[in-house]
Amino acid sequence: RETRYFTSWKKGNVVEKYTLPEAASKVTGQTHVPFGTAILEFCDTSLASETCEELFTPFAPHIQLALNGVEIITNGSGSHHQLRK
Numbered sequence: 803r804e805t806r807y808f809t810s811w812k813k814g815n816v817v818e819k820y821t822l823p824e825a826a827s828k829v830t831g832q833t834h835v836p837f838g839t840a841i842l843e844f845c846d847t848s849l850a851s852e853t854c855e856e857l858f859t860p861f862a863p864h865i866q867l868a869l870n871g872v873e874i875i876t877n878g879s880g881s882h883h884q885l886r887k
Contacts, residue, residue: 815839839863841872851876 817838827833842849850872852863857877864875 811839813838841867841870847873849874849876851878853877854879 815838817836817840819834820837821834822830822832840850848871850863850867852867852875854877856862857864857879864877867875
């Protein structure tokens with residue numbers, strides 16, 4: 803994992819209420835946002851995400867997400883192994 807800039811999420815399938823900085827609150831009108839691991843459910847589909855390197859791990863999050871019925875899984879990849887990012 804990229805430990806120079808990021809800390810891995812160690813809380814499992816948890817969503818926390820994160821307080822936005824004042825500058826962001828002024829722009830968005832929001833004071834809090836959900837942050838963590840979640841599956842977003844919509845009327846006709848479900849969506850989840852994993853991060854770049856997780857795609858290449860033996861127990862990648864997308865495996866369990868797909869088994870739990872998630873239909874759209876995104877990966878914000880910054881890998882040099884992917885073309886046309």
